[in-house]
Amino acid sequence: MATTQVWLGMLPCALHDSDVHMGVIASAPAKVILFGEHFVVYGEPAIVLAIDKRAYAKAELREDRQLYLRSVNLNLSGYFKNGTFKIEQGNAREARSKFKPLKLAVEKILEIHGENIGLNIEVNSTVPVAAGLGSSAAVATAVTAAVGTLLDVKMSKESVFHISYEAEKIVHGTPSGVDSAISTFGGTLLFQMDTGFKPLDVKTDVPLVIGDTGVERSTRDQVLKVRQIRNKYPRVIEPMMRTAREIVLRAIEALKEGDLETLGDLMNINNALLYGLEVSDESLEWLINAARRAGALGAKLTGAGGGGCMVALAQNDRLKQVLEAIKRAGGRPFIAKKTDEGVKIEGT
């Protein structure tokens, strides 16, 4: 039987011709930024890890020209037809804003495909939403891969990344691209806007507990807040940017050496910088302090801040205590497992 090669990076996935019109399921991971969030938007480096929470997307062909989107975890669904959106389930405003970036990703793929066709897309995500773990990028990346594969559009991982990044711009305004990069490529990345990303070969275990404050916030607003403070006090903020860069450079060495104590210290210093930029808040600092008191080597907010998640580093024999302390402090903790798997096709 003839087969079609569908390229996702170095992993060709052979689909039989007869399968091409069936549904395709793809998934992409969430992330935790260890160092450098916000500063990365201004060209500084960041270190980011893919974690074992994933977003899933299923794409199927439709008979008509409509784009039907459904989010199982958000209980939202609706149709885009001739430029207008019709709600089926949930709040129309919320659905439109969640689905708009996905519509853009689909349109980009249809442009390459060269034919306007109807699609059903179902998304299901295990990533907490608006919490700093890159849920929107994981969803956009999974949708891009699922639709691209369904339509037999040959896409490198770079193209998946670029389309996911375009979708992220609709969600966050001026994102650095770090979330789309890690969702696409997985692993541990050193990311910088002008030079791109470089995989970091981290052999050592980096035991992390993530604590979700449960406070949802907008990355766009947090990024804007930093822009305003930077514009107002450029000479004050500039040295902070340089310090953030030095933290990342020192952290690369510490990761190579498996020096968890230094990594913990650097996380604490990084958090102090973020606090100075006013992107931390009471809910985050409460969990960060609880983790430190329970013996974490270091703790900081992760992602955009203003609520969302914090991350603590601890020796393996302290992880449980740190987890319990975050829970007692009112957070929703989980142990984050690093994953090397970026975007992938789960099945057809």
Ligand code: MEV
């Ligand atoms: C969001 O996950 C990380 C930020 O640095 C924004 C960005 O890099 O796009 C706050």
